[in-house]
Amino acid sequence: MRFKENIRVIGIDDAFLDDAYSILIGVILRGKHVLEGVVSSEIHIDGFDANDKIRDMIIDSTYLKQIKVIMLDGITVGGFNFVDIKLLYEETGIPVIAIMRRRPDFDKIDTALDNLAEKDKRVAIIKNCGDINAFFYNGNKIFYQMAGFDKNEDCEFVIKKFSVNSIIPEPVRIAHLIASGIAKRGRNIT
Amino acid sequence: MRFKENIRVIGIDDAFLDDAYSILIGVILRGKHVLEGVVSSEIHIDGFDANDKIRDMIIDSTYLKQIKVIMLDGITVGGFNFVDIKLLYEETGIPVIAIMRRRPDFDKIDTALDNLAEKDKRVAIIKNCGDINAFFYNGNKIFYQMAGFDKNEDCEFVIKKFSVNSIIPEPVRIAHLIASGIAKRGRNIT
Numbered sequence: 235m236r237f238k239e240n241i242r243v244i245g246i247d248d249a250f251l252d253d254a255y256s257i258l259i260g261v262i263l264r265g266k267h268v269l270e271g272v273v274s275s276e277i278h279i280d281g282f283d284a285n286d287k288i289r290d291m292i293i294d295s296t297y298l299k300q301i302k303v304i305m306l307d308g309i310t311v312g313g314f315n316f317v318d319i320k321l322l323y324e325e326t327g328i329p330v331i332a333i334m335r336r337r338p339d340f341d342k343i344d345t346a347l348d349n350l351a352e353k354d355k356r357v358a359i360i361k362n363c364g365d366i367n368a369f370f371y372n373g374n375k376i377f378y379q380m381a382g383f384d385k386n387e388d389c390e391f392v393i394k395k396f397s398v399n400s401i402i403p404e405p406v407r408i409a410h411l412i413a414s415g416i417a418k419r420g421r422n423i424t
Numbered sequence: 425m426r427f428k429e430n431i432r433v434i435g436i437d438d439a440f441l442d443d444a445y446s447i448l449i450g451v452i453l454r455g456k457h458v459l460e461g462v463v464s465s466e467i468h469i470d471g472f473d474a475n476d477k478i479r480d481m482i483i484d485s486t487y488l489k490q491i492k493v494i495m496l497d498g499i500t501v502g503g504f505n506f507v508d509i510k511l512l513y514e515e516t517g518i519p520v521i522a523i524m525r526r527r528p529d530f531d532k533i534d535t536a537l538d539n540l541a542e543k544d545k546r547v548a549i550i551k552n553c554g555d556i557n558a559f560f561y562n563g564n565k566i567f568y569q570m571a572g573f574d575k576n577e578d579c580e581f582v583i584k585k586f587s588v589n590s591i592i593p594e595p596v597r598i599a600h601l602i603a604s605g606i607a608k609r610g611r612n613i614t
Contacts, residue, residue, distance in 0.1 A: 272605030415462030
């Protein structure tokens with residue numbers, strides 16, 4: 235698999251809107267500097283609709299055919315609403331990267347999941363997402379899981395291409411800024 | 425007045441959320457490529473709260489001291505909710521540019537305003553915003569109004585600094601993409 239210099243990537247992140255819902259933001263970047271589009275959806279906090287909502291947000295957009303990679307901030311959105319990155323790849327045909335700043339602490343996650351409904355279903359998704367990989371870039375250790383890539387090198391090439399000043403690649407960093415900026419407003423109508 | 429190469433600018437645009445409200449998005453860019461923050465608010469369509477909401481959105485943000493210029497897409501947001509750019513400059517201390525792709529058709533605007541409450545108040549804001557200026561850049565004629573700049577050249581310098589592939593400078597172009605991307609989602613909870 236070869237990725238060109240100026241491919242389009244969608245970065246996805248979320249922010250809590252209230253006690254029940256998170257806003258989901260997708261940012262389409264062409265190369266690391268050109269923001270071409272923004273899509274959005276809403277998901278249940280600690281729910282099971284992350285995969286469907288991310289898939290639909292991408293498929294319903296006008297950018298579907300251009301997007302070459304989906305980038306996530308880890309494999310959860312909206313609290314513990316897990317994204318099955320293998321399933322997301324199968325349903326969209328687009329390779330998926332989940333970036334992490336730290337190696338996930340599975341003991342801690344396992345304990346947290348005791349408080350949630352359908353723990354087994356959540357654990358099955360985590361296992362299906364595959365190994366945690368790591369590499370060094372610009373003096374930082376970056377962790378990631380991937381689906382739909384032939385080789386780790388292909389995935390790491392894309393991460394490097396979209397990283398600028400932050401450990402987190404631009405599409406995910408910008409999706410985070412937008413989600414936070416929207417969620418904070420509440421409904422401040424006077 | 426001198427503006428440095430990598431100043432921070434906030435670009436503002438809106439999109440209709442429903443029949444009554446528009447979402448207002450502010451995008452803080454450092455230079456034309458680094459997105460540093462997103463803020464948001466809501467305004468009444470055809471209302472009179474644009475100035476207050478934009479002012480508060482900026483003053484309440486953590487970016488206030490860094491923002492050197494406010495950029496708008498014309499002097500209206502949320503339909504005919506006019507922004508008095510002179511007042512916005514006075515209340516924030518930050519120079520304001522309203523960019524336009526075309527020279528506004530004041531006869532057409534005047535007729536449209538006949539259907540709205542408090543026409544006189546709206547016309548007074550339009551008049552207070554001052555002359556329509558124009559200059560050529562990259563083969564395009566760009567129109568603008570300004571407040572808080574000593575010279576037209578200073579204002580045009582900033583517009584050029586933040587223009588990349590579009591007639592519309594990056595902060596306003598990105599604010600437009602975000603506002604549209606958010607407004608389109610509605611509340612698609614299933």
